[in-house]
Amino acid sequence: MEPVITTEQLSKHFGRTTALDRLTLEVGRGEVFGFLGPNGAGKTTTVRLLMGLLKPTSGAARVLGLDAWEDPTRLHARVAYVPGEFAIWPQLTGGEMLELLGSLHGSADIGYRDELCERFDFDPTKRGRSYSKGNRQKIAVIAALMTRAELFVCDEPTAGLDPLMEATFRDCIGEARERDQTVFLSSHVLAEVEALCDRIGILRGGRLVDVGTLAELRHLEAHTVEIRFQGEVPDLSAVEGASNISWSGESVRLEVRGSTAPLLKAIAPYDVVSLESREPTLEEVFLSHYGPDGT
């Protein structure tokens, strides 16, 4: 897989604060990469480093084969960026801003732009200051998508959008993936990441604590298993990987980490009425990285 984004020991300090600590990451072409983390984890810092807006304290970010800090304009011709909060020019209309941003980028598909305005239900004829937060965000989203760039770098792109517009955004990203465009998506919205992303990186306190496909991330987490027996209920506390066991009548509920084979072997001699196993949701994966006992 040809890498589109490569960071090598990328760090950024602001004074004595370490915003990003030796991030090493690779995103391949055509991939939709989700970047998760709580507030202040360093997601925006990473995105701004990838766009060459911040200077790395150490390490480097290579995007589309170009150094993000050394060669930003050549890079930007091939990248589109959606900031989390789009600062508008109050004196320009929405259409004027799209016109301006398109000409500054160098390429914009006018037909697609008009289609996007339609799909996002955006009225480009009004003055900037009269737009609501969601409508301001639409300008940023449309301005990025209309370029049909090779790579989209998005920082909380759907902040302020209503659920309908969120769905439209997901459709557009899905279409972009089909066209082999790459997407780097920093987000809080777990459902969005779960629905869109091929791989996910999890950031905490400026450090990348986990990266992989959703299945891989889940694999490391405990499955929740609920078993109902008839008659004798076995003691499962000795089973390899089992924890948090609770009984209620003839039901047992427990969490299993790793393979479920030892558990199945242990319950085989007993009379099992039903067995329900549930994979952890992304939310559980996420929370287990940040919860009080997360590391």
Next chain:
Amino acid sequence: MSTPRHTWVRALRHSLRLQWRQAATWTAVFAVTGVGTAEAFKSAYPSAASRLALFRSVRDNYGLQGLYGVARRIDTVGGFTTWRITWMLGLLAGAWGLLSSTRILRGEEQDGRRELVLSGVITARGALLADAAALAALLIGSFVLYGTALVAVGLPVTGAFVVAGGTLAVGALFAGVGAVTSQLFADRRHALASAGALLGVSFLVRVAADGTRTLGWVRWITPLGWLENTRPFAGTNPAAGLPLLGGAVVFLAVASGLVVVRDLGSGLLVERDRIRVRARLLGGTVGFTVLTARGAVVAWSAGIGLYTFVLGLLTKDVTNVIRQQASVHSLLGRLGIASFTRPEDLLGLMFVFAALPIALFAVSQVSSAREEEASGRVDAILVRTVGRSRWMLTRLVASVVGVALVAVVSGVLAWAGAAMHDTGVPLPSMLTAAINCVPAAVLFLGVGAAAFGIVPRYAPGVGVGVVVVSYLLELVGALTKAPGWVLDLSAFHHVAPSPAAPVGVTAAVVMTTIGLAGVAIGTVAFRRRDVAAA
């Protein structure tokens, strides 16, 4: 529900925090100008005879009085100081008032911070009154300090506090005007421009009153005339200044009535949401820079052009009178006003006053670049194919062109004013005088640009600070016979009084070079630093 006392006090303290730095700067300007002028007068006119001769020479010169105001008791330190500086400090106080009130009462709202305050247990009226109280407290503080400075330099107490009070009362009045225009317009620039236009008209009317024999009565219809009518040190009449304070209260009452009948974020004069698309100027960095800068160029040209036009109008009167009185020009020479017999001499001298606002325009362009960065709007440009150097250089080149345009407009208007009285000053020499102001402005632009690259958050303050300090050095330093090297530090000292004297080519080249070096340093530094939001 009305605003609880403790919330209101909290809002007041917040407002003080937002405003005290500007207040301190303005106060320093007032105090230094006052003290410097008084000291200069004492050393230039040590004897009673020389002071009386000066008074006689100016008494019948309506042109000069049009500029400075009626000369009353200028044979005393207090009378002279008041006459020489109050016309300008009154304007500056007015500018302070309307800049502050439109920034706090409209700018904060436009940037979305007002609603955070108003989401607290405070009404819109309560917040407005808290801001007004904060500004009033700062104006009073400035009044005390300025008055004390004048007393410290030996002026009689009553007169000193009357002139200080009158000057700051002009600030209060125009703060009131700004408070009202802030209710009318949703855009801070429109609120500022309309209040500024009113200040400009006040100045024009005052000039008409003082510069003619027949229109003296119109002094009673302009706030700057009320200030003059307080006659500090010359039959003091502080009551004449009461309309300033009364007007301030009336405007404040109007504003506090209007603030509760409008929606947050909107103005009473609703502007259209939809406008014609200006696609012509949206095709790239250059067009967009033109689109964003042209409003400022027009506004500054109008303001500075107004001053130079008046200057041109009055020139002939001033110089005619002086020519008739042979002894006068040597007297005026000691005033720091060079000796002059030709209209060109006066124009050259007074054009140095135009160099100051032209330089301020230059550094305001650095501030607006910083504002573009602080707001995050520059991100949207820099993540496209516009490099940082191109963005910054485009802006700076546009600023230089803007400076040149503002200068040319002021030169043409000075010529037009002079031509209306057949003064006989040719257009080319007025254009030369105007262009002569550009190198110093380019120098300040370069200093501001370097600050933008190296210490972005301080760039607006550094830019304005360097201009103001340079100006005070030149103004006060020249009058107090400071050592040459001190004066040499001020760029304004190197602005030749064109058209009276030839343009100092060497100085112009050196200043331009320093300015361009600053631009280069700033551009390289910007390329090497983080984009820094507010």
